[in-house]
Amino acid sequence: MNIFDVLSGFFFLLLLLLSVFIYICCTVDLKPFYYWSSKGVRTAKILPVIGDAIFGICFSKKPYPKLIQDVYDSAGNSRYIGYSELRTPILMIKSPELIGKLFVRDAENFQDRRVVFLENFDTLMSKTLVHLRGQEWKNIRGIWNMVLTTSKVERMYPLIYRMTESFVTSFNNVEKNEVKTFNVKTVYRKYICDLSASIYFGIDKDFDIFRVKLSNFVNFNGNSIWTLLSFCVACLAPKLSILFGVSSIVNKDVHEYFLKIVSESLEKEDINKHRSSLMDSIHKLKQEEQSENLDGDIKRAKIDLNEDEIVSQLCMFLFSSLDGLLPTLIFITYELAINPNVQQKLQDEMDQIRVEGDLPEFHNIMGLQYLNMVISETMRKWPSVTMTDRLCTKPYTIETVHPEEKPLHLDIGDCVAVSLYALHHDPKYFPKPDTFDPERFSGGNRHKIKPFTYLPWGIGPRNCNAQKLSLLILKVFFFQLLEHLEVIPIDETVIPIELQKGVIKVEPKCDILLGLRKREDL
Template sequence: VYAFGLPQFMIKDPDIIRNICVKDFDHFVNHIDAFFKHDRLFGKSLFALKDKKWRDMRTIMTPVFTGSKLRGLVQLLSECGEQINLHYAQKYKDQDDKVLKIDIMDISTRFTNDVIASAVFGIKVNSLTDPENEFYLAGNEIIKFPAWRFIMIMMLPSLSKLTKMGFASKHIYDFFIKLVEDTIRIRTERNIIRYDIIHLLLEARKEQIKAIETKRASNENVDVLSKNLLTDEDITAQAFIFFLAGYSNVAILMSFAAYELAVHPDVQVKLQKEIESLIKENGKLDYDVIKKMKYLDMVVSETLRKWPPLPAIDRECNKAYKIETNNDIIEVKPGMIISIPVLGLHYDPKYFPNPNKFDPERFNDENKAKMNPYTYMPFGIGPRICIANRFVILETKLFLINLLLKFDILPTEKTPIPLVLAGGNVLKPKDDFSLGLKLRN
């Protein structure tokens, strides 16, 4: 197949996928080369970096998303969830209908906006009471990225480099760069510690500086370490990619999850019972309690199967490689692209019987043990897997927990059943994500 004039091999055999993405990963380290590599911030993000630069940044970023670090973010995420409950509980009481009609995509987008503002950038916003806040408006501008600009960048990368064409306008990039620079300066001057992503990246930079000083004291060469030292713009780039992904893709995931619960009330009731039971049993809601919610994990996993954030993933060959099939040997030359149809694998009845059915039981302990891991990859697979996948799942779970504790989620006369999808590279409905909320006793 061809995409933007580039030849691509589409691979759907799980064994070959394992070889390319894991076993022989050193032949396929990078994503497709033309993808916004000249963008001011995106080009410096972990997603876009290549080869050694990617490996170095991955090493720095990996500790940011360990369980111990995520544990510290639960409170920040919960506060954003409570804002939603308070706002929509009041809206429910202020109207006469038994069901409050809402656009779940609007709610989830505002939630993810506030989460990213708090958990990544360390600023507190409420996009429900202050819908025109600068942070939210910046995200709105980015997701309205025109198709012609995307095609221009992909087809004419040299022109995009010359014109410095990127995801967003200069004033949006200036906004994020100034935001991070001011945050770093104020925290340094006032010795402020706030356990968010910016703080964790600053801690990583401190460790780099310590390593440089140790080597320098021993009269060792520090050129390589100094060259790889995180800059403020590097930190901004990583924060920006979290914002970019969280603002749209994660909000879409949350909306799909809420939709599936609305049209499968039996699943919703079972999930509400689990949430209430475990919170009552433990007397609180924290990271460890969320980890105990097995059915919640099954619901989110099945949502990710039906509606993966990335319908396909790519790898660029950087060293000559041979793919052995039953009948042939395929030579993959450097620069050629491998495409893996994630959505196609997730809907293959060979791996997921009756794939159109929303069935969380596919992910119970017994069934999960039988599952081929190279047929289920909502966040990618191997070393290039989305590094923030655990954060995304935690964020989605907290969104659902807060919503389900306060409301029943219902379909309305405007809810499309079944969903009709819009075209494009991201799975999303053609029309509004119309659902209803009913306040629980």
């Protein structure tokens, strides 16, 4: 390849990007970028076409959570502030009282979320609970609420315990006084992938194949500017995405792989009663619905899901685990390593319920209070979801509270949002927010937390319906990991953590390297 080939390729790419930019400028209405200022709302600086938040992701020296925190802080004493993401004008709600009113008490006026994936562009992702709207969302949410009841989560407990035990056993060959170094994200990702394959899809073998398929799930891989640009164009103008070689969000081959798993599972006459995966629970509910002995709950919520809909929701749980559970596991481990007093107190609590040669009672695991505090503080300091939003589904007016305010009329389709990261790091609600302090959530202190300032599981009717299952996984994991081992910082451990730029979630900039060694008190 000579210099002329390189230059011609560069100019072709430049021309392509310029063409896309001109197309967007000519076809996109610029009014949304001045939407809130036209309503008399204090507005953060707006950059037309791509919006201030997306520009910040691409070019800012700050990570996205910090950028959104800047928007939050720029509101000053106002209860809300306007800004934009791509073509969407967003009203960020800062006041906890107003958050409670819009997202809980008046939630019937704000029932839907923003749509990122258009149905005619990607049928799988557009059918997840996150993207469904109106009555369709209510119907599907009701079905999955039945699958995730406390009793059904409890039935999954032995499966989760065995999977975690198998994973942790690989570390138990550490010799006394030996320190085993490990990359937390790399090791934990394998655990989450295998666990998800088992508890969501009912897979009990060929985990390597599942991990390979998962690594190729989407047609956007990496954190490059090109990846981000192609993703934005796919969302903004799906017809243009062919220029980037993208015909859908989800890789077709992987989509078919998951469909095959679900189809084969539904065709089984005898379900695996001992595994109790989400796939098994759906299968069992569908079988019970067809029998003559229907209970009241099943009569009221018909299990009317096709294979594509089941795959969509299982994939949603899968990616929630990778984007939610995985970083939470990583950050808890990191905080325990650099706060040995917290780790020791946690081990002391867990040692009290250990049963030799057997798993503890489900209620004993779920009732570990100090572990609850550690998890809660980690999810405050490092929330896996930085923002949550709702669309106005009925005309609504935010009435005045302060003399300088005017009534703000919201139209159908207006987007309101809450920055979980900014709330969780507001020193007004959490003094010394960058300090890891589980005692904030002790029985004597938890009541001091102002309502609607701590929202790790979301808020209102659209909050996370897998909270019980997620907590069980987190608790079983650390119960087993810390039974014989302790996690410690090593020379390569970066303290403090810096957040990754160019991504929309709370993610470490560098790999987190830690050490494992045998507990000294055993």
